[in-house]
Amino acid sequence: MAQFGIIGHKGRMGQAIAAAIEEKGHDFRVGVDMGGDPKPLLDQCDVVVDFSSPAALKTNLEAAKAAGIPILIGTTGLEEEHFVLLAEASKAIPVLQTGNTSLGVTLLAHLVKEAAAALDPDWDIEVLEMHHRMKVDAPSGTAKLLGEAAAEARGVDLSDAMDSGRHGQTGARREGAIGFATLRGGTVAGEHSVIFAGLEERITLSHSAENRMIFARGAVRGAEWLLGKAAGRYSMEDVLDL
Ligand SMILES: NC(=O)C1=CN([C@@H]2O[C@H](COP(=O)(O)OP(=O)(O)OC[C@H]3O[C@@H](n4cnc5c(N)ncnc54)[C@H](OP(=O)(O)O)[C@@H]3O)[C@@H](O)[C@H]2O)C=CC1
Numbered sequence: 001m002a003q004f005g006i007i008g009h010k011g012r013m014g015q016a017i018a019a020a021i022e023e024k025g026h027d028f029r030v031g032v033d034m035g036g037d038p039k040p041l042l043d044q045c046d047v048v049v050d051f052s053s054p055a056a057l058k059t060n061l062e063a064a065k066a067a068g069i070p071i072l073i074g075t076t077g078l079e080e081e082h083f084v085l086l087a088e089a090s091k092a093i094p095v096l097q098t099g100n101t102s103l104g105v106t107l108l109a110h111l112v113k114e115a116a117a118a119l120d121p122d123w124d125i126e127v128l129e130m131h132h133r134m135k136v137d138a139p140s141g142t143a144k145l146l147g148e149a150a151a152e153a154r155g156v157d158l159s160d161a162m163d164s165g166r167h168g169q170t171g172a173r174r175e176g177a178i179g180f181a182t183l184r185g186g187t188v189a190g191e192h193s194v195i196f197a198g199l200e201e202r203i204t205l206s207h208s209a210e211n212r213m214i215f216a217r218g219a220v221r222g223a224e225w226l227l228g229k230a231a232g233r234y235s236m237e238d239v240l241d242l
């Protein structure tokens with residue numbers, strides 16, 4: 001049994017993770033929310049999961065480092081500056097960051113990588129996602145993760161290839177672009193499709209989250225896996241040994 005800390009514990013994911021921790025027979029030790037200081041609390045924990053806000057990342061990494069415990073970060077909407085912080089923290093503690101902790105999406109990313117590597121570069125790649133009306137960032141962390149998988153297989157940088165938010169007189173599709181389209185509405189837990197559009201044929205690889213417990217269970221599995229690991233930067237692919 002491990003002692004868990006949850007940052008963002010009153011949120012949608014925080015609540016689901018508390019349920020998944022109990023389901024797996026662990027102990028939910030401390031919860032941190034907006035305005036709370038994680039530093040003194042994390043001393044009581046073996047591992048911490050963070051599903052809060054990009055603005056909280058620096059403080060959360062510092063608190064995990066001070067407590068000397070692994071941290072799993074599921075927060076999305078991260079920018080370049082946050083990835084620099086993650087790299088720095090991973091020199092001192094085990095850090096797993098991912099836009100999607102579900103086992104299904106982790107496998108999907110693997111399949112996207114294989115498909116993008118196998119298909120000729122004239123197959124256009126588009127990523128489509130839909131989430132609930134309360135989601136605050138776009139494209140989703142998962143959409144970016146899937147785009148990264150495709151970009152890596154093609155040997156390009158996603159920041160160069162990304163084409164997001166088309167509107168108006170866009171001109172013809174840019175050669176080699178990886179396009180992103182975002183839908184928001186209702187209570188959708190998470191829908192992602194990667195479409196490979198060739199000449200007169202199309203392949204679509206998709207994942208549907210029916211409930212956010214899939215993310216919560218994956219987060220607990222990832223956190224369990226981090227216990228006892230050496231300092232370093234880890235992914236869900238490491239957890240599944242893909
Ligand atoms: N990687 C994955 O598999 C998944 C990732 N996510 C991501 O997780 C994050 C949270 O999602 P969700 O639970 O739906 O969002 P919610 O808004 O429901 O929850 C966020 C929680 O974090 C708290 N919070 C906000 N700012 C801070 C801060 N500075 N310090 C500490 N706590 C803070 C909020 O408190 P308050 O309400 O007081 O502001 C709230 O309790 C998002 O980035 C989302 O995209 C979601 C699902 C799966």
Ligand SMILES: O=C(O)C1=N[C@H](C(=O)O)C[C@H](O)C1
Nearest residue numbers: 076099100135140141142190
């Ligand atoms: O905010 C959400 O809800 C989700 N966020 C993650 C993302 O941005 O991809 C993962 C999941 O799809 C749900």
